[in-house]
Amino acid sequence: MNSSSADEAELVGAVARSLGVSVRTLHHWDTLGLASPSGRTSGKYRVYLPADVARLRRVLLFRELGIPLGEIPVLLNAGAVERREELERRRAELIEKICHLRKLAEDVDKILAADSSGVLLAEAEQLDVFGAGWDPSWSVAARRRWGDSAQWAEYAERSSKRKADDWRGIVESEQEITATLAQAMRDGTSPGSDVANALAERHRTAMSEYFHCTHSMHVLVARRYVTEPGFIESYDRAESGLAAWTKQIIDANALAKGIDPETAVWE
The missing domain is CATH 1.10.1660.10 (Multidrug-efflux Transporter Regulator; Chain: A; Domain 2)
Known part of the structure; x- marks a missing residue:
């Protein structure tokens, strides 16, 4: 040297x-x-x-x-040509990865927003989708109540991907099952019957649009139907006594699946 x-x-x-x-x-x-x-x-x-x-x-x-x-x-x-070709190939992979990471970051932003607000729709859109009786503050109240639960996390993840039409489809499905429940009650369908159990399963499926709802959790959700005025009013608007009857068929269906409604737990 x-x-x-x-x-x-x-x-x-x-x-x-x-x-x-x-x-x-x-x-x-x-x-x-x-x-x-x-x-x-x-x-x-x-x-x-x-x-x-x-x-x-x-x-x-x-x-x-x-x-x-x-x-x-x-x-x-290697020669200049070979090195350049390899660098160009690696650059293309980087750009693809960068685009993926940007999309992932956007998805995370939406999840965080949904975790805070529940529904990623402007208030006017929420009223249009959920109806004039909807109060956007309900989502905030729900977060205060369940924000630390695994179910709220699942709800936020699903909500982050939903647009107005997605929510509208969920609302229409809920309205359809409520109307079907009301008709079944009017027809004298007995809780615990095959028809009633099938309706309870349809109701649980509709509930599972928000988070995975087991039969035991379904029982606990149904308890609120007869204790909270908002639920009582919502169901009984379709048919007087429907809130209590819906709880009965949910309890009976859970019992048929081996879940004792008296000892049901949040899973």
Whole structure:
């Protein structure tokens, strides 16, 4: 190494710091023959010239691109055309990954927003979808009550993907099952009968649009139908006494599935 080269040389520690890697990494690359120093000090410390550092930067770039160490020597020694083709291919993969990560970040933003507000629709849209009797503050109240539960997390994840038409379909399905329940009650359908159990299952399926609802959880949800004025009013608007009757068929269906309504738990 001549005096001019010596003036430009850097010890391994300084090179490692400038590249953001460990000295051990540079030692490993040297052992593999990927990028070796041009000399050593009298104390046997590795000394790197600018050309050595440039090669190290190429190795680092290839590693950050995900190229295995075993393939890097081929690229380092390849012609310009081959290196460019490989870099272009890796760049295309990066762009694809960046687009995926951006989409993932957008999805997470929506989940966080849904976790806070429940429904990702403007208030005017909510009233249009859920009806004039809907109060947008109900979602906020629901979050205060169940925001720490796994079910709210599931609800937020599903809500983050739903647009107005998706919610409208859910509302229409709920209205249809409520009307069917009311007609079955008027027809004198007995709780525990095959018809009533099938209706209870349809109701549970509709409930599962919000979160996975087991038979035991279904029982606990139904208890609110006869204790909370909002639910009583909503069901009894379709048919007087429907809230209580719906609870009865849900309890009977759960019992048929081996769940004791008296000891049902939130799963």
